[in-house]
Amino acid sequence: MTAFPVTRLRRLRRTETLRALVRETRLSLDDVVMPLFACPGEGVVRPLAGLDGIAQRSIDELVRECGELAALGVRAVLLFGIPEEKDELGSGAWDANGIVQRALRAVRAEVPGLTLVTDVCLCEYTSHGHCGIVRDGEVANDETVELLARTAASHVEAGADVVAPSDMMDGRVGAIREALPQTPLIAYAAKYASAFYGPFREVAESAPAFGDRRGYQMDPPNVREALRECALDLEEGADALMVKPALPYLDVIRAVRERFDCPVAAYNVSGEYAMVKAAAAAGHLDERAAALESLVAIRRAGADLIFTYWAKDLARWL
Ligand code: PBG
Numbered sequence: 001m002t003a004f005p006v007t008r009l010r011r012l013r014r015t016e017t018l019r020a021l022v023r024e025t026r027l028s029l030d031d032v033v034m035p036l037f038a039c040p041g042e043g044v045v046r047p048l049a050g051l052d053g054i055a056q057r058s059i060d061e062l063v064r065e066c067g068e069l070a071a072l073g074v075r076a077v078l079l080f081g082i083p084e085e086k087d088e089l090g091s092g093a094w095d096a097n098g099i100v101q102r103a104l105r106a107v108r109a110e111v112p113g114l115t116l117v118t119d120v121c122l123c124e125y126t127s128h129g130h131c132g133i134v135r136d137g138e139v140a141n142d143e144t145v146e147l148l149a150r151t152a153a154s155h156v157e158a159g160a161d162v163v164a165p166s167d168m169m170d171g172r173v174g175a176i177r178e179a180l181p182q183t184p185l186i187a188y189a190a191k192y193a194s195a196f197y198g199p200f201r202e203v204a205e206s207a208p209a210f211g212d213r214r215g216y217q218m219d220p221p222n223v224r225e226a227l228r229e230c231a232l233d234l235e236e237g238a239d240a241l242m243v244k245p246a247l248p249y250l251d252v253i254r255a256v257r258e259r260f261d262c263p264v265a266a267y268n269v270s271g272e273y274a275m276v277k278a279a280a281a282a283g284h285l286d287e288r289a290a291a292l293e294s295l296v297a298i299r300r301a302g303a304d305l306i307f308t309y310w311a312k313d314l315a316r317w318l
Helices: 009-013 016-021 059-072 099-110 141-158 172-179 195-204 224-235 247-259 270-281 287-301 311-317
Strands: 032-039 045-047 055-058 076-081 115-120 162-165 186-191 240-244 264-268 305-308
Touching: 009 016, 032 059, 032 099, 032 311, 055 059, 059 099, 059 311, 076 099, 099 115, 099 141, 115 141, 141 162, 141 172, 162 172, 186 224, 186 247, 195 270, 224 240, 224 247, 240 247, 247 264, 247 287, 264 287, 270 287, 287 305, 287 311
Parallel strands: 032 055, 032 076, 032 305, 076 115, 115 162, 162 186, 186 240, 240 264, 264 305
Antiparallel strands: 045 055
């Protein structure tokens, strides 16, 4: 006769209460940040086809959205700007009256409790769409770093609580830290040159006009290099490290978690969101279940906080 198993893991799976009692990973509104896009105009809400939840919003509409998010219990947003005009240097990025700076002042005044994180990069502001100044067909690192520090300082001046440099220039965290000794900084430390940013580039109007970002963003096959990026960003004064994208890079999140004791963030990017939206719209899967499973997987891999377009839905789902 075969012995009956003494250990039966199904015993603790029998009811939802038992499952909840032994659940190892949880999702909470405390751990999510909602990305938002500010654009010129008034009364503008310009959604992207097939990506409900992601839209360009004029500042009045952005303020309204932030009010809704705060009322639902979302505690932090990540702001991007789409400027009226772009130029070679991306000078709209550090303009005291630029789109993000004006959005910051408006949201700060109207929704004071919300924590405002800004994405620090030049790609939405440059006419060529690259993340820095282009010299002889290449992004010039050190000149760009100075402009990024100016940009971050102008965000804080306008009311940003946290800055998040996403450009992947060498040394930018150090330059921003020197300019802003008191500001929390979440570094996009391991940011890969990913195909999953496609929908974002449509909404942010930031696709490079020539070439691609592989000369500054990371090569997808590498993980040891991600750890070197993280170590440098911490040395330069980062408070938290981000891995981006999230779902195709869960191993990187895990590796960063195991190596470093600082908070680890992950960016569940536009393409990850778009895939689920498209499959759900076609009736192939349940959006809520797939989104919750994705987000919990990112937390289980080791992320403390998640930047996600599902933040608002999560507020309703939890
Ligand atoms: C700016 C930036 C990008 C994203 C966040 N910050 C685009 C890029 O690097 O091309 C992507 C976010 C997303 O896909 O949701 N550099």
